[in-house]
Amino acid sequence: MSEYNKWYHPYDINPKYTERVAYFSMEFGIHQALKIYSGGLGYLAGSHMRSAYDLRQNMIGIGMLWKFGYYDQVRNDDNTMRVQFSDKYYTFLEDSGIVVPVIIHGNTVWVKALVLKPEIFGTVPVYLLTTDIPENDYLSQTISHMLYDPEPAARIAQSMVLGIGGAKVVEALGGAARYHMNEAHALPLAFYLYAKNHHLAxxxxxxxxxxxxxxxxxxxxxxxxxxxxxxxxxxxxLDEVRFITGMHGQMFSHTLAALRLARIANGVSQLHGEVSRDMWAGNDGICEIKAITNAQNVPFWRDEALYGAFEQNNDEALVRRKAEMKKPLFEMVADQTGKLFKTDVLTIVWARRFAGYKRADLLLRDLHHFFNLINREGQPVQVIWAGKPYPFDMGAIEVFNKLVKLSYKRNNFAVLTGYEIELSRKLKQGADIWLNTPRRPREASGTSGMTAAMNGAINFTVQDGWIPEFGRHGENSFLFPIVDTSLPEYEQDEQDYANMMQILEQEIIPAYYQNRKKWVQIMKQSMRDVAPMFGADRMADEYYTNLYQE
Structure with missing residues (x-):
């Protein structure tokens, strides 16, 4: 039997963090090789598990082992994107010896827990649940096949496996004092706990x-x-469910139920905390919503050679290393598109999950203006887009494919597929400007800009999510002026576009090509400000201090 069939950590628990915490998340972005994540939520959970390990916290992760991962983003013959699902195998996961039953729609589904041991990727133990085992019928096996399955009944079943199956795995490991739901996907956990004695407190x-x-x-x-x-x-x-959740209508809100069943909750940036409190303020019986700003694990994401030059205050070495960091990214651009980018050209990157409110194509609002911008005489610009749409979001896929078609035969305009951890790392290391264009205030946090700043990329961004806590225009970033969010979306987009182009043409491009001293100062200030405030060690500490042990 494995030592991981009981609550186990390969270190002495730090006395600051003794509370036993089980962290439930539908996805974990821990390593490129473990493809069980889709985007920011998973990257955040992965960094949390790494920093919990670094701080020697008494925590474990509970997640799902997705047979097909999220999906593989590949290309059709015309270079547009194609969604591909393929089996994933992980020899580094160990059988915990734990198999538990979950009743779904009157049928017993067996849930097996495999463990990602701390020594594999430097995380606390993470237990990953699968129903794809011989003990189940085929339909039950498919529950753990596809992350964010589009079929509502399948999504519900996935939540039950994570919440109820995860709770039973935690019990088999000896139990926990705190159960942390990273989003409401694991909500059945709350009803499982309540059913034990019907004591809501x-x-x-x-x-x-x-x-x-x-x-x-x-x-x-x-x-x-x-x-x-x-x-x-x-x-x-059902009458008791309605009573304890306050849900008396036909539709059941998972988030609202979680806010009524939890002792305390949090948003993931200071601004998002305010937005969340306003959003749910009209509902009785919800818990306090605090704010703990998301963060990323610095040792995992930061290029140490770049940071070494920064610490030595060696600007020449800093600039040289940043140019070297572009090469792996540009090799990938060449491999995917046949285009050779140059390390001495200003490189703008837009890379994140494709969703309508993130406005991936804002820079292309006026195509004539855009092509003039990237072909400026003596001051050229290279632009790279990357990111995965939800595989059944046809609108987002259409935007991605529109970008591909517009980039065709353009020497300095590339669209990359396969946006996972390693491509994300290369994009952040290779970018000069990290462009972020959501409609404010719809971006809860936006942690990609943190890891970009750790690698010498300068954020050029709407003032949303974590940015109001970090950004100072012209000092450590370039910021869009705040537009009136009561305006129609079309007018907001028009104003944001006009402001973006003005800053690009009048501040960013001139600074890069004509005032390198100022450019390097901004880069260094960005690197200085992003850590430790936006390193995940700070975040992991705040969760214990402000939520778990309060």
Whole structure:
């Protein structure tokens, strides 16, 4: 039997962090080789697990082992993107020896836990759940096949495996004092805990909740009768479910229920905390919503040679290393597109999950203006886009493919596929400017800009998410002026576009080509300011101090 079939850490627990915490997340972006993540939520969870290990915290992760990962982003014959699902195998995961039953729609589904041991990637133990085992029928096996399955019943079943199956795995390991739900995907956990003695106060004492998005699509709702039919609430009578959650209508809000069943919750930036409090303020019985700003694990993401030059205050070595960091990215550009980018040319990168509110194509609002911009005489610009749309979001896929078609035969305009951890790392290391264009205030945090800054890329961004806590225009970043969010979206886009182009043409491009001293000063100030305030050690400490042990 494995030592990982009990609560185990390969270190002495730091006395500051003794509370036993089980961290539930539908995805974990831990390493390129472990493809069980889609984007920012997973990257955040992965960094949290790494920093919990670095700080010797008494925590474990509970997640899902997705057979097909999220999906593989590949190309059709015309270079547009294609969604491909393929089996993934991980010989570095170990059987924990734990198999637990979960009743879904009257059927017993067996859930097996495999463990990612700390010594593999430098995380606390992470237990990954799968239903793809011989003990289950084929339909039950498919529950853990696809991250964010588009079929509502499958999504509900996935939540039940994570929440109920995860809770039973934690019990098999000896139990926890705190259960932390990273988003409301694991909500059945709350009803499982409540069913033990029907004492809501005890559930609240144990349950912590992090909400990640003000987007409607990120706050799931389902028909309460469908949830009840699928045994989402266990054996709890529907009248009692309505009583403890305050849900008396047809649609059941997972986020609102989590806010009513948790002892305390948090948004993922100071601005997002304010937005979340305003968003849910009209609802009775919700818990306090604090704010703990997201962060990323510095040792994992930062280029140490660049940081070494920064620490030595060696500007020449800093600039030289930044140019060297562009080469692996540009080799990937050449491999995918046949285009040879130059290390001495200003390189702008837009890379993140493709979603409508993130406005991937804002820079292309006026195509004539855009092509004039990137072909300026003596001051050229290279632009790279990358990112994965949700595989069934046809609108986002259409935007991605539009970019591909516009980039065709343009020497300094590239669109890359395969946006996963290693490409993300190369993009951040190779970028001079990290462009971020969401409609304010719809970006909860936006941690990609943090890891970009750790690698000498300068943020050029809407003032949303974490940026108001970090950005100072012309000192450590370039910031879009705040537009009136009461305006129609079309007018907001027009104003943001005009401001973006003005700053690019009048400040960013001249600074890069004509005032290198100022450029390097901004780069260095960005690197100085991003750590330790936006390193995940600070975040992991705040969760214990402000939520778990309060």
């Amino acid at each position: 005890e559930v609240k004492e144990q349950l912590i909740f992090t909400t990640h998005t003000p987007e409607k699509a990120g706050n799931e709702e389902h028909d309460i009768l469908l949830l009840n039919k699928m045994t989402f609430f266990g054996d709890i009578h």
